[in-house]
Amino acid sequence: MTSNRLLLLAPGLAWLTALLIIPCGLIFVLGFFERGVYGGIDYTLTTENFARAVDPLYAGIFLYSARIALTAVVFSLLIGYPAATCIAKQPKRRQMPLLILVMMPFWSNYLIRTYAWIVLLNREGLINGALTKLGAISEPLPLLYNDFAIVTGLVYGYVPFMILALYSSISKLGPELAEASTDLGADSWRTFLRITLPLTLPGIAAGSVFVFVLSIGNFVTPDLLGGGKRTMLGNLIYDQFLTARDWPFGATLAFLLVALMMVLLTCQAVFVHRSATQEEARA
């Protein structure tokens, strides 16, 4: 039976080892080498790439990316939380179709969904056109090729994940606790702040980490909606590989991105684990 199981696992393990673990390990190793004169890799050990990554120029890009990603997280939460609550309150058989409807866009082409926002936001776009026609504005608003456009694109792309994560947390709460709180005289706002919100923190944490990680490493959205004027971490890595041809430094940046992701995921896992044990202790 055990040998059978290994036989089943072997092809998948082999594929993922050869084309995921080894290449990602390679990225880590590459960061310790120097860039070759003609863009290749010079196999001389150095820690210079890591020192360079904390240079104010690159640290600035890192902080800017983090700020954009964090803004996207906040707006995804503000949009996603009421939406997930509403879905969780529907009759059971309607919840699944509503969730599938939320996730549908995720499965379709991200480039095209991003492009749709160029059509909506550009100077001659749908929104500016409509506002001009209504006489609300005389000059087109600068909606595209700025931080606003990037955040809009990121929220649009990733709010489905947030809703899904929040839903799985909110739907686990029965109505009993909220009812008890209301019966004891708390108004609905107080009930939300003191009961519902703390109990759904694991969902908030999971959704936030997801949106943050996907946003900070994004390449397409800053490139198309930021008009290439603003560089985020994803674009910086892209440039190091395809334009500057400094692979070791690009690899260092990618490694730092993955490291950040691991730290956030670990924090989230610890957090969820702790609130689960607390719940057990309470029960």
Added chain:
Amino acid sequence: MSAANPTQRWLQAHLGLVYLFLYGPIIVLIVLSFNRAGLPTAWTGFSTEWYGKLAANTKIINAVQNSLIVAFASTAISTVIGTLLAMGMEARRPHPALEALVAAPMIIPDIVLAIALLSFFSLLKMTLGLHSIILAHAVFNIAFVCTVVRTRFKHFDRSIVEASIDLGAGAFTTFRRVTLPVIAPGVIAAALLAFTLSIDEFIIAYFTAGPGSSSTTFPMQIYAMIRFGVTPEINAVATIVMGVSFVLVFLSQRLNREVEA
């Protein structure tokens, strides 16, 4: 389920706006693709000429062919390997490291996997082309197939496998006659999702396609068109791509649901 109180009504209005936010931009593109002028500023009459232009665009036709080759090949590989992996993982409670390994390709940023594979392929001095995109796409597709198929095992009664073996059937016969029929809808659903993911994937394909335009995939072509500027042709492309993706995902969801019932 009437909107009994104002909070409930606010929530429902909000949810409606969220769906508008999610689908509005897509609907705009679909409508514009049939606009004669092709521009969002004015409706100048119904026309299918942008679709005609597409059909005559050899660059796009070529890119679609490449994408279909990549999607079919990576789906075939990942459906077989991912299903086997799922069966292996469901046979016994899998080690957390194995769980993490399968989750990794789904959460790792695209750009990281893209440069990791490019570095690895160039270290091996491998010639890049459609085959390297197929190898790369199979990485995340194996993870997705495995995850989808594993959800089918949640309702799987393992005693029927034991019964089959007790009655003298071999491992392969048991798989073909007992396990496969039960998980088949999940496997097909997973394959449809893998196909959709592969045909829409851009960054990893972009990095692993190598220089030259012979292995340009459909999303790479779309990216080039968008970078070039807003043209009505893209709206027609978008409508077709969205249509195909939605049909595939819809079918996949239907299959998944039947088993639960």
